[in-house]
Amino acid sequence: MNANNNEATALLGESRLVGCSSDEEPGAKTMIFSQNEIPTQLVSNGSTDFRKRFFPLTTIDSWNDWKWQLRNSITTIDELKKIMKLSEKEIMAINNLKGRLPLRVTPFFASLIYNTGFSNPLRRNVIPVVEELLHTASEQPDPLHEKSFSPVKGIVHRYPDRVLFTVTQVCSNYCRYCTRSHSVGRLDRLGKQDFEKAFSYIAAHREIRDVLVSGGDPLTLSDEVLDYILFNIRQIEHVEIIRIGTRVPVVLPQRITDKLLSVLRKYHPLFISLHFSHPAEITPECVKACTMLADNGFPLGSQTVLLKGINDNITVMKELMHKLLKIRVRPYYLYQCDL
Ligand code: SF4
Structure with missing residues (x-):
């Protein structure tokens, strides 16, 4: 693809487009947005087709509203069947998810997979398959034993100088390989008292110099709640x-708004740890989101989980790493799946 063969439609501004077709040489031809050239509205052609077909009454403004995307996420097999043909294995898995990691796909991410084959890597990230229901003797529900390192609700204190702070159990998409599938997707919210206890714990432990705010996905919370959390941590x-x-720049890139950035900017040094699995996730919308984050001074790193049939080959992994660097996301971790 080249700059004249636009993959996306940018509205209210001239398009400065990003190519990320899978037939590129690894790392080649991916364009980036220059500063001050980021289109205010951006919808890929594939997403436009999807929106017109399945959400014909939805405006582009609504499509680009992250709250609309969350409200209209696909969470049931009936909703999923309306937009894509499912395999027997997928149907069986979805029908047996009760008590397990739920199904959830944003309309945006659905637009990337609705017309794909059963082995498509992006599809396999989010659509359950029946193998997920099998549990071998060596698998554990909490493979990192986080519960035993949790002194107060929401805090995991495994290493002396840092804590994990799981501020929500909600994500906009549920990744089928999630290491926290024992807790993510559950209706177990932190109340104000839980937050206060967590802040007090961090304040009482002077050895803690690094707080990883995670979940679930913290950026599914409102700007106001994020402001409250970050403000209280920064007071320590x-x-x-x-x-x-x-993972929102990949699955819900509409979440990266000017208003969110104005909240986050108050709390530098603030690092953003992203999560990519495949180069096809680097859509124009995702590049826009990462560009906005990088331009606002947030160091971006990516963690990737090694996944069979998705990214366990050198060509795919190399393409992913090269493309991440081009959008100013530094590849940081490559994980082997937890058991
Ligand atoms: S975004 Fe992260 S926490 Fe949420 S399901 Fe995916 S891997 Fe798990």
């Missing part, structure tokens, strides 16, 4: 670094 003098772990 010995906390030097705050990190946010999120």
Whole structure:
């Protein structure tokens, strides 16, 4: 693809488009947005077709509203069947999810997979298959034993100088390989008292210099709640670094708004830890979201889980790493799946 063969439609501004077709040489041809050239509205051609077909009454403004995307997420087999043909294995898996990691796909991410084959890597990230229901003797519900390192609700304190702060159990998409599938997707919210106890715990432990705000996905919370959380962490003098772990630039890029950035900017040094699985996730919308984050001074890193049939080959992994660097996301971790 080249700049004249636009993959996306940018509205209210001239398009400065990003190519990420899978037939590129690894790392080649991916364009980036220059500063001050980020289109205010951006919808890929594939997403436009999807919106017109399945959400014909939805305006582009609504489509680009992250709350609309969350409200209209696909969470049931009936909703999913309306937009895509499912395999027997997928149907059986979805029908047996009760008590397990739920199904959830944003309309945006659905637009990337609705017309794909059963082995498509993006589809396999979010559509359950029946193998997920099998549990071998060596698998554990909480493979990192986080519950035993949790002194107060929401805090995991495994390493002396840092804590994991799971501020929500909600994500906009549920990844089928999630290491926290024992807790993510459950209706177990932190109340104000839980937050206060967590802040007090961090404040009482002077050895903690690094707080990783994670979940679930913290960026599914409102700007006001994020402001409250980050403000209270920043009040603690010995906390030097705050990190946010999120997948929204990939699955809900509409969430990266100017208003969110104005909240986050108040709490530098703030690192954003992203999560990518495949180069096809680097859509124009995702590039726009990462560009906005990078332009606002947030160091971006990516963690990737090694996944069979999705990214366990050198060509795919190399393409992913090269493309991440081109959008100013530094590949940071490559994980082997937890058991
Ligand atoms: S976004 Fe992260 S926490 Fe949420 S389901 Fe995916 S891997 Fe799990």
